[in-house]
Amino acid sequence: xxxxxxxxxxxxxxxxxxxxxxxxxxxxxxxxxxxxxxxxxxxxxxxxxxxxxxxxxxxxxxxxxxxxxxxxxxxxxxxxxxxxxxxxxxxxxxxxxxxxxxxxxxxxxxxxxxxxxxxxxxxxxxxxxxxxxxxxxxxxxxxxxxxxxxxxxxxxxxxxxxxxxxxxxxxxxxxxxxxxxxxxxxxxxxxxxxxxxxxxxxxxxxxxxxxxxxxxxxxxxxxxxxxxxxxxxxxxxxxxxxxxxxxxxxxxxxxxxxxxxxxxxxxxxxxxxxxxxxxxxxxxxxxxxxxxxxxxxxxxxxxxxxxxxxxxxxxxxxxxxxxxxxxxxxxxxxxxxxxxxxxxxxxxxxxxxxxxxxxxxxxxxxxxxxxxxxxxxxxxxxxxxxxxxxxxxxxxxxxxxxxxxxxxxxxxxxxxxxxxxxxxxxxxxxxxxxxxxxxxxxxxxxxxxxxxxxxxxxxx
Amino acid sequence: xxxxxxxxxxxxxxxxxxxxxxxxxxxxxxxxxxxxxxxxxxxxxxxxxxxxxxxxxxxxxxxxxxxxxxxxxxxxxxxxxxxxxxxxxxxxxxxxxxxxxxxxxxxxxxxxxxxxxxxxxxxxxxxxxxxxxxxxxxxxxxxxxxxxxxxxxxxxxxxxxxxxxxxxxxxxxxxxxxxxxxxxxxxxxxxxxxxxxxxxxxxxxxxxxxxxxxxxxxxxxxxxxxxxxxxxxxxxxxxxxxxxxxxxxxxxxxxxxxxxxxxxxxxxxxxxxxxxxxxxxxxxxxxxxxxxxxxxxxxxx
Ligand SMILES: Cc1cc2nc3c(=O)[nH]c(=O)nc-3n(C[C@H](O)[C@H](O)[C@H](O)COP(=O)(O)OP(=O)(O)OC[C@H]3O[C@@H](n4cnc5c(N)ncnc54)[C@H](O)[C@@H]3O)c2cc1C
Ligand SMILES: Cc1cc2nc3c(=O)[nH]c(=O)nc-3n(C[C@H](O)[C@H](O)[C@H](O)COP(=O)(O)OP(=O)(O)OC[C@H]3O[C@@H](n4cnc5c(N)ncnc54)[C@H](O)[C@@H]3O)c2cc1C
Ligand code: SF4
Ligand code: SF4
Ligand code: FES
Numbered sequence: 001x002x003x004x005x006x007x008x009x010x011x012x013x014x015x016x017x018x019x020x021x022x023x024x025x026x027x028x029x030x031x032x033x034x035x036x037x038x039x040x041x042x043x044x045x046x047x048x049x050x051x052x053x054x055x056x057x058x059x060x061x062x063x064x065x066x067x068x069x070x071x072x073x074x075x076x077x078x079x080x081x082x083x084x085x086x087x088x089x090x091x092x093x094x095x096x097x098x099x100x101x102x103x104x105x106x107x108x109x110x111x112x113x114x115x116x117x118x119x120x121x122x123x124x125x126x127x128x129x130x131x132x133x134x135x136x137x138x139x140x141x142x143x144x145x146x147x148x149x150x151x152x153x154x155x156x157x158x159x160x161x162x163x164x165x166x167x168x169x170x171x172x173x174x175x176x177x178x179x180x181x182x183x184x185x186x187x188x189x190x191x192x193x194x195x196x197x198x199x200x201x202x203x204x205x206x207x208x209x210x211x212x213x214x215x216x217x218x219x220x221x222x223x224x225x226x227x228x229x230x231x232x233x234x235x236x237x238x239x240x241x242x243x244x245x246x247x248x249x250x251x252x253x254x255x256x257x258x259x260x261x262x263x264x265x266x267x268x269x270x271x272x273x274x275x276x277x278x279x280x281x282x283x284x285x286x287x288x289x290x291x292x293x294x295x296x297x298x299x300x301x302x303x304x305x306x307x308x309x310x311x312x313x314x315x316x317x318x319x320x321x322x323x324x325x326x327x328x329x330x331x332x333x334x335x336x337x338x339x340x341x342x343x344x345x346x347x348x349x350x351x352x353x354x355x356x357x358x359x360x361x362x363x364x365x366x367x368x369x370x371x372x373x374x375x376x377x378x379x380x381x382x383x384x385x386x387x388x389x390x391x392x393x394x395x396x397x398x399x400x401x402x403x404x405x406x407x408x409x410x411x412x413x414x415x416x417x418x419x420x421x422x423x424x425x426x427x428x429x430x431x432x433x434x435x436x437x438x439x440x441x442x443x444x445x446x447x448x449x450x451x452x453x454x455x456x457x458x459x460x
Numbered sequence: 461x462x463x464x465x466x467x468x469x470x471x472x473x474x475x476x477x478x479x480x481x482x483x484x485x486x487x488x489x490x491x492x493x494x495x496x497x498x499x500x501x502x503x504x505x506x507x508x509x510x511x512x513x514x515x516x517x518x519x520x521x522x523x524x525x526x527x528x529x530x531x532x533x534x535x536x537x538x539x540x541x542x543x544x545x546x547x548x549x550x551x552x553x554x555x556x557x558x559x560x561x562x563x564x565x566x567x568x569x570x571x572x573x574x575x576x577x578x579x580x581x582x583x584x585x586x587x588x589x590x591x592x593x594x595x596x597x598x599x600x601x602x603x604x605x606x607x608x609x610x611x612x613x614x615x616x617x618x619x620x621x622x623x624x625x626x627x628x629x630x631x632x633x634x635x636x637x638x639x640x641x642x643x644x645x646x647x648x649x650x651x652x653x654x655x656x657x658x659x660x661x662x663x664x665x666x667x668x669x670x671x672x673x674x675x676x677x678x679x680x681x682x683x684x685x686x687x688x689x690x691x692x693x694x695x696x697x698x699x700x701x702x703x704x705x706x707x708x709x710x711x712x713x714x715x716x717x718x719x720x721x722x723x724x725x726x727x728x729x730x731x732x733x734x735x736x737x738x739x740x741x742x743x744x745x746x747x748x749x750x751x752x753x754x755x756x757x758x759x760x761x
Contacts, residue, residue: 169686209545215487215546216483237687237688239688239690241690241693265683273502273503273529
């Protein structure tokens with residue numbers, strides 16, 4: 001074994017997986033996991049923990065794993081993370097825990113994400129039970145949204161003994177974990193569903209098809225249904241468009257729509273009624289995780305796929321692993337290109353997209369070099385489906401129906417302390433609804449902090 | 461699960477259903493809609509709230525069978541339950557927020573086409589409850605397709621029925637009925653038209669000519685109904701709007717109906733295939749599955 005290198009993880013063959021929706025990364029088995037664990041030096045002053053937004057006690061869980069004590073490893077992880085099987089799969093480890101690992105200075109960092117995933121999957125398969133609440137507290141708390149922020153907050157509050165109900169607008173629980181991130185990256189039945197069941201086992205009640213702000217307001221939940229505290233984890237679900245000509249043509253989708261049809265409503269499965277347009281040539285606009293997911297979904301449905309992104313390869317905001325997987329599977333990248341207009345035929349269907357070449361100029365306030373158009377460099381790419389993956393912002397359904405809940409300029413909910421207290425007494429918020437589109441682990445961290453805040457508020 | 465309490469076939473392809481949905485019933489207003497999923501494999505289907513009873517916690521929907529989801533729904537009987545029923549979605553009719561005194565002074569004409577009679581009904585009923593009587597034109601292809609006539613008769617000021625083939629009421633299109641009312645001295649300050657796109661398009665052409673401000677209720681293809689997917693976007697004037705959160709009612713004179721009709725046809729072929737596939741699996745022996753690549757679902761259900 002080369003101590004400088006990660007124990008390689010088994011993936012599905014790129015040629016095969018480009019035609020199915022099964023999970024790409026097969027994960028470690030027990031032997032591989034224990035072998036990889038040996039690479040961790042169980043540092044006294046572990047840098048990796050500083051890179052993790054929820055400070056998972058990494059050396060301790062890996063230490064237990066070295067001794068094949070999975071129950072203990074699981075116990076250590078779940079003190080900080082409520083959804084480890086999810087985080088192990090979707091965290092941008094290269095810029096978080098693994099990015100700080102000492103091993104990474106000379107060689108490859110310890111494969112923390114894959115180890116976390118192994119422990120969590122083992123726990124799910126062997127049905128390890130989460131700790132039940134000690135004693136019941138007779139106070140009702142409402143959690144709005146069943147994404148990672150809401151699930152974490154609900155789980156933590158239930159563990160403290162509160163009577164918690166999660167309200168979800170859609171007909172399935174999990175937020176972006178079910179409607180956004182595809183099956184081949186995050187299995188729904190095997191992982192997401194199981195993690196949600198764990199939260200339910202803790203005594204959390206779930207009610208779906210409730211759109212807070214429409215089916216019931218925050219004030220009504222407090223006044224009529226006697227919820228004494230509320231957590232808003234409603235995410236940032238509103239898709240952005242570019243406002244270029246042709247954008248409302250047939251065949252132009254937001255990534256949200258494309259992914260929802262496929263993930264939440266299983267358009268890829270012929271037994272479901274949902275229709276989806278399978279393009280011959282699909283162009284995906286954007287360079288984040290969402291763009292990669294849309295591109296790789298289209299590829300699996302049988303399309304040729306080009307990603308159009310206005311900056312260069314280095315600037316792609318997606319996880320490194322996703323970009324790598326997308327390339328392996330055959331997604332083409334048209335970098336330093338920006339769409340100018342969408343070209344349609346007489347039926348209003350998309351038949352192409354006009355793009356312009358870009359150069360990178362001076363760094364902007366985000367520190368990234370800003371793209372500038374190369375005058376006269378427009379050309380056309382053939383396409384019958386265009387998917388816009390340009391980012392999302394919070395939905396105003398709740399804020400517009402709740403008096404006293406302040407928003408910032410970007411329409412995000414304002415919080416006044418590190419516990420997610422909003423400008424309305426008894427109402428807390430966290431996750432994408434507060435930060436704008438971010439990551440699973442940050443949303444979980446916020447859910448956790450808010451549970452603590454709510455507990456303090458209700459103990460006063 | 462949401463219990464079906466009552467079903468009634470109103471005509472060949474149109475059904476009425478009363479469903480137990482206390483949260484929706486408690487909050488809904490005329491002009492709003494719900495989204496239903498018939499079963500686990502179902503699509504999310506938007507349907508307008510036709511009536512509701514806050515005490516009993518029930519909501520009434522009226523739907524026309526046109527594809528797989530509505531065909532499945534039509535098979536449900538009292539006592540059965542459907543998987544998902546969520547709402548109320550969209551904005552209530554603008555009339556709801558108007559000053560009652562001002563409303564009473566307004567002369568309003570409702571124009572309903574086909575199954576569009578169902579969404580018109582709760583608005584007319586609400587207005588009657590406020591003491592505002594309005595004129596209603598209900599248009600249908602033929603006599604058998606006229607629905608909710610008795611119910612509408614009770615709440616409307618004047619009710620005019622037209623059929624394309626003249627088998628009932630006045631022969632002709634609703635647009636001719638609008639013209640003849642105006643020619644005979646009726647004056648209107650507002651028209652509300654709900655029905656098939658093609659009908660709303662021609663009503664808007666006529667009312668524009670007659671200078672009657674017109675509200676239409678748009679029903680583009682939707683997925684979530686909460687502003688999350690953008691499937692329902694449409695151009696109103698020079699702005700792009702999401703019908704599910706900004707609508708469904710818009711100023712009809714600002715809508716480009718031709719563009720929207722093209723969008724509505726987006727899934728036509730796929731949906732035709734879905735219907736075939738569905739029949740195939742319900743032992744329709746005359747049917748041959750034509751899904752590309754053959755049928756992969758592993759035998760008859
Ligand atoms: C396609 C895609 C890929 C991604 N990939 C990654 C990745 O690889 N790694 C990573 O870390 N992050 C990734 N992200 C980002 C990550 O998923 C989000 O940051 C995270 O899910 C935010 O969690 P949340 O709980 O705040 O909100 P969400 O997950 O958005 O959940 C919010 C929930 O609230 C519900 N809701 C909204 N409004 C209401 C209402 N009014 N009433 C009731 N319920 C309501 C929504 O339906 C939803 O279920 C990805 C995002 C997308 C879209
Ligand atoms: C806000 C709103 C309110 C509506 N209210 C009613 C109502 O009260 N009663 C009623 O019968 N119908 C109503 N509709 C239309 C109804 O949603 C569609 O008829 C239904 O989705 C068809 O589903 P299907 O699976 O049976 O047909 P599909 O096989 O899915 O579709 C068949 C054809 O119907 C059209 N269609 C598909 N989806 C929609 C859609 N969402 N809206 C309009 N047309 C569509 C398309 O042209 C399609 O080719 C409403 C639609 C909206 C958006
Ligand atoms: S939660 Fe995410 S960042 Fe933290 S240790 Fe696990 S994979 Fe790394
Ligand atoms: S920094 Fe790396 S080697 Fe050190 S404890 Fe963390 S994972 Fe182990
Ligand atoms: S239906 Fe999805 S945004 Fe309107």
